[in-house]
Amino acid sequence: MSTDAELRCGADGRREKVREHRFGGVDAVEAADDGRTLVVTFIGKAPHGVGPENVRIDGGRRITGIEVLRVEVEREEDPELDDLMRVTLDRTGDTARYRLSIVAADPHGRPGTEPYPGFDQRYFSAEFTFRPGGPTPFDCAEEPGCPPEVRPAPLIDYTARDYATLRQLLLDRLALTTPAWTERLAPDLGMTLVELFAHAGDQLSYQQDAVATEAYLDTARRRVSVRRHVRLIDYAMHDGCNARAFVVIGTAEDLLLEPGTFRFAAIDARPRGPHDPPEPGPVVDERELGLLDEQDSVEIFEPLSGDPLRLRRAHNEIRFWTWGDEFCRLPRGATAATLRDEWAGEGRALDLRPGDLLVLEEVRGARSGTPGDADPAHRQAVRLTSVTPGVDELLDQPVLEVTWAREDALTFSLCLSTAGGFDCSPVPDVSVARGNVVLVDHGRTQRDPEIATVPPEPAVLPSCEPGFGCHDRTDGNEPAELIGVLIDKTRRRSLAVKDVRELHAVLGIAATERAGIGLENAGRRRQQVVPATTHAQADALRRLLAQSVYPGIKPRFRPVLQRSPVAQAVPFPVAGHIAAGQAARLAAIPGRVQQRLVELWRSARENGLNEDEIDELTTLFSSRYTERLRVRPVPVLRELLHLSDELLAAKRRRLDVLIARARAGTVLGSDIAWEIACSWGLPYAEGLEPAEPVLHGPATAVVQDPRAALPAVRVFDGDEVWTPRRDLLRSGPRDRHFVGELDDDGRLVLRFGDGRYGAAPKPGARLEIGYRIGGGEAGNVGAEAINRLVIRSGPLPAVQVRNPLPAVGGTEPEPVEQVRQLAPLDLRRTRLRAVTAEDYAAVAGELRGVQRAAAELRWTGSRQQVHVAIDAAGGGEPSRELLAEVGDHLRRYRRIGHQLIVRPAQRVPLDLALRVCAEPGHQRGQIITELRRVFGRRGFFHPDALSFGEPVRVSRLVAAATAVPGVTDARVTRLRRLFHGDAGELADGLLRVHGLEIACCDNDPEHPENGVLALDFGGER
Template identity: 30%
Template sequence: MDANYGGMVFDDTERRQQLQNSRYNGIDYIEVDTTPGETHQRVLRVYFIAPGPGAPAGKVDTLLDDLHDNIDAFEILGGDRVRNIRVVSVTRVEDHLELGVDRPGDFSEYRLRITYGGGTPPDDFPLDLFYREAAFNFKAGCPARFDCRRPSIAPPESEADIFVDYMAKDYDSFRQALVDLLPRLIPDWSERRAADQGMMLLELLAYVGDQLSYYQDAVANEAFIETARQRVSVRRHARLIDYDMHEGLSARTVIHIRMAMGGMVLDAPSGGDRIVRLTTQSQGLKLPHLIPSSREDDALNSAGAVFEIKIKDPDVLRFHEKLNTLTLYNWRNQVAYLPTGATQADISGDFAGASEWQLRPGDLLLLEELVDPYTGESLTADPNRRHLVRLTDVETIEDTFGGPPQATVTRVHWAEEDALPFRIWISNVTDDGIFLEKVSVGRGNLAIADEGRTYGESMSVGKARDDEKRPHGKDEYYPQPPDMVDWKGSKLGERAFRFTLNEGPLAHSIPLDAMIHKPAKALFDDDPRHAQPAVHTIQSYTESTYPDRPRNWRIVPETLLNSDRFAEDVVVETDNLGRAQLRFGTNEYGAIPDDDSVFKVRYRVGSGAQGNIGADKLNYIVLYDDIGAMQNISSVRNPLPAWGGSPPESMAQVKRLAPAAMRRSLKRAVTEDDYARVTELHDRVARAVAQFRWTGSWHTVFIRVDPKGTTGVTPELRADLIRHVSAYTMTGYDLEIIDPIYVPLELSLEICVAPGYFPSEVEQAVLDVLGNRRLPDGRLGFFHPDRFTFGQTLYISRIYAAVEAVTGVTSVAITGLHRQYAAAADAETEANLARGYIEIGEFAVVRLDNDPDFPENGILHLSMLGGNA
């Protein structure tokens, strides 16, 4: 049989057999008394696992005697309509216990747990932690048409859709997209030579795609011709109508640092930062994977891509050899996996202690498939089965079975936003009976790296010192005076000062500071409009302040109009070549630099889609001599493909999009439609509609909200929505957030089952497809809350299509479809079938939960014909 414990689904046959021959015991199953009368659904018969031939004598009798008449040792959890059911009596009857309860429960699943007086049983109490509780249903005696056998522990998952890169716009990107698609469509085709006939056809398709893409851009651009040809000018024109022109985004990836021995802490010097560089394979240059600092320039100049880990004070990165590979704990079962949507996992060992290197909330954890869960081959392991999460809680628990010694397990949790998008196998048994223990593992020792290369550049006011510009990788970035500058610059007066950096294109990236306490999903934000220029520091000196008293200039977005005359602010703009231009103030909006100033600027260069390298391509790291612990590194790699790399927004795009953008971005709420649209800007709202009502002394805006993933607006969401919408509202208008008007339906179907199929199994499949929950393979049920919203018409053809797609269904007929509790149900059904759809009011939402505990939320009737008896 399959079981669920700690968020993990598995087959517990192996553990059950071991338990029978040990001194430990646990709940086997629970029966509910269905005898008519006073005891009906008020008596639970609890049976314990029968002892095996190797078990101690009297094993079950001892446990029954200990629990006899001990009502504090039991608690009943769960329930939808009936909750907090209490155990009022415990009596031993031969080989089982009879528990009296104060009232029967509802149709939902309950769990009986042995709490031993409200706490954890002591070590000498022979009760297994795994079997201390069991599920049961008070309505188990009610008539049932379905097979009680549980379905397969691992139902097949739906195949992932083929990824289509809609950003491919030129020959190279089209060709790369086709090359990436080939292994999916034709796994045996590995030929990549240019002379190959298949590659010739592929490149021909890429050429045609390039011509079509150019044709599309040319036609669009011809419709919006403007005079501006400089990027800075186009940016400023767009800014006047609140359109932010983006400068692209640097690729980002996750780095796994494997330690050979001991640990390492990477931190930044006080008040500064530290940069660690990694590269892809060097082109034509043979270098070890661990590059000595003496050969850094050779490696970086010949590398295909350079990534950097930037540690800014007071950031600290911790690495340790014990975090290289974390074994996922299967609770001594052979078949176990983490299901889709899981938000926790168990790791074998203690990794939640007080040591500096151990796991703690906020750490990143990667779950990675090592071998094929069905064949055990590492070569066929799915590289897409790798998922990054950020831990929210780390705790240690003990598996008391099998001790001493007891198994120490570390349970880690992550946020719902990081829930697994696919199944992660922990262990499995192949068709040949081979036990695969470490199908997937966890990886610690993770860091985030951004694509690009940092340069240090010195410049005097009025003259750039090109001969002093050089890339940096250590702590000494610039030469010292008098070699650096002669301190003879220009007098600035009261005019704005600006200068252009020599290297480009300037990198732009989304700051990591705001993501430290957010789920790992936030790291995958690839919206370039959220990016900031990667200018690390801008410092200016005069001859009297060098080197201890610099002026530290702060980058502000887009404009200096919000800066006062003392603010040391600077705006970063890019020219047509992607080089950064630094624009300072005028002593009215932003301060002006001192006369005869010398600037030291550190900035990162590199952005665009070329940084989106594949997984396991970043294998070289520069070992800096001043970080001695780096010598303990064994290897590095990027287990996930780099993401987010995108080029700057072209001038043609801005000219085409900016004039209409001001109409798309809503800045205020005046009309009813405005209130609905600003409410929908909230990330937890699927749809909203608004109404104005005069409530006696003022207007009130009533906003009906259809939340994502659920049917009700929680108090927390309601308060958050009021704060959100209040930023757009007019003075004198009150806000009320209310639930939608749900229209429960009553649907009756007559289904013909194909020969060779059991009607009960087909009926269960139809109930799942027409349900309101997420299916095990990740699909949404037909009546899931996210499938319907305000005023959405329910077309009968969609019901037919959903049911007829179920395996074993030959035909289906709708015999009843009307609003629940309709006065003339037959007449309404006839009208709906004649129209082919059900009309829903503007503020109403279709609902059919088919929940026996809440029949008022819609009912589904199925009549099964044919099939095997």
């Protein structure tokens, strides 16, 4: 067979047929490294009886006539594997191409020209080279098989991009290709197709321009595009936030309101005309709300907590207990108070619990004592962290000792009792505490959820199911043409059975039914198909058309909520508040154990221990102390007090691990509360459940961060609930999460996962979408604006509703232009890692309770240490809990390789002496008192006045002394560190301190180690 006459094809379909019919053939020939051995791979199995006389080598330029010396066949036992044959030659060839053929021997025992019996006439030979991997100066490309005929490109104006120019372009082109067609009337089919293509081109051009525009932050116009752009640089663009408020309910009797049966309304109670209906009472029925909504401006507020609301009459107004003092006040920064209780039968009237909300309110003037002079700014909400019943034994008065978090510390001085009036008589109950407080946020839940149906899975058209009516789809675009004709039919009527059968024949029955088109009662002649409406049929056909033109592209399921604005709110409770509360309660367990041991030791000296107390100690310290506690409780308790740290070391290590996890932001589950109850005791596990109200965070957290807000939307798919997230980057393939994106028209678009980042709804699923309407600045109503309780069903209770504090936190969506300006700068403002000493100090100073912090990097010879000094707020020594909290917080930002050491600020006590010259006529005692006040712990050397590394300057000391009335001159005679010699500080005019030190001079005679101040006078009488 001549090489020039060989057939060259781009695809080889004969090889598999040779293998199926079990014909023999040569698959490939390769030369071994020695150059004299050829490895022949057969198509299938090797024939029997092949010898050197059946192998012929042809080809070559310089070296020809190569003969075969030996043939070895290697047969594979696996029927799926091909056999091999090794051919040994008498010599090696040159760089030209050779051909090996398996042929029948001629009568003289030499290789012939006919194929070996049983071998295919096309695959009985194969080409090879002796140097397949050797260098060659040539780069020969394979000749293309059957190249397409190249026609001259038409003259097209590529600047035509809109409908009018594209329509004219098509008409001009048709005038050249089909000059006989001159029809230009609109009903003509040709003109319809031209206008249809022009419209499609116009839409495609617009889409291309939109894609190029939305691809960059500077040019993007759509809000969704800007949101996704800035997300790439970790900027959280917010879509607004709703407002929250504290509602106080006054009730005439104890009530229990079930969740979902009530909400609150702020109705504009403007003066009504004579013909208007009367103003509604404080409690309205849900059915009246629609009428009120038409007449007045109504804003709806719903409770955040899903727990039942307990209302007690005794909580309407709770008086403070001042322990008999006539002039009493809670100072600014207070976190505790004593409430007056009353006996009620065998119990108490007040039923406050940790986690309840109280509103502290001034109801009388602090000077006059009259209600009209009460300062409305002296109102604050607090969340109780502990409630301890007590009794004032002097007056047999039951009281409640309540505390709240330091985040809720009073921001003003609250007067409790005073003297006022014309006779300056005592005025009690200047301020009171309001119970029955509920936290609400702005928004109205839609009673009827919206329904969204996930489109069925699109049909995969390229693969045809074998069977009757399976056409060859490689010829033209027959499915698209048929679907186009059927879409045109749906404009006039529904599809008939014959239409659906034709669609089955082209696409297959399974593909058509997956698209939502199937037969029902096919025996009837004019039976219509499912779905029953022509609109649904047209939609299903359009999906099939998209799959026929663009196979493999699935339509995106993006349901759009019909009503707006959808409320945006931070999830309540915040996970960070729950974790922080759990960490604080776990950290307090060792101290509570010590306090409990002291209480038991004191009570055991008189009454011994009962069985419950013995069981409590057995849980803490194991059962080996049980019998000894029954016999000799006092010595054993003293021993336990002395050895408690050693005996509880293992439990405390586990406790430290849990505290670190909670401080890192991890919410501990119910299993941890069960573990604490088993290892420490049930009282120490109280308040650790994530659902406990005491863990809902301080009352000051009512102001929300709009960048953490999520749409108030829930999607129900049967028993499954889909919840919103800001993005799906942390969502797994089984997480039922979605993202709510605010569109330019104010409506919310829901985006689900793709199966990798977040789950995707199943095709054909019916989703119920429930959401709330509201949010923005409209919810920022003033104080006393929320004045109605809306009851959905049941009798109307006798209650009064008010909000002593205004609603806060309502925010409008962030403008796109503002995002475009602020997002690139956010990378500089956000600290993600602490690298320098200033970074560590700044991160430590973010925690509440830290006045300021300083840090230094020190090289130890083997590693780098970071020493962080903490100056606690208020000037006291930082507690161990605060130091541990700072350390856990810094570990999130610690650079790898830095060893972290957190300790209190190092105080530098001073030895200071002043010589003061007083003016004549001033008493020494008054001047000494004033100087000691100025240079005392609350004056010049106040812990909050001096910072880390700040030197003490002689000039400032002299200026502070001469500012005292009666002092004409002052001079510093001694300035040095206490217990240190003179290092020339007075001569230099300042005393230097290191970066982690703070100068102090308390001048306390009982604690001279904290600094000494000596005064010497001259010139006075």
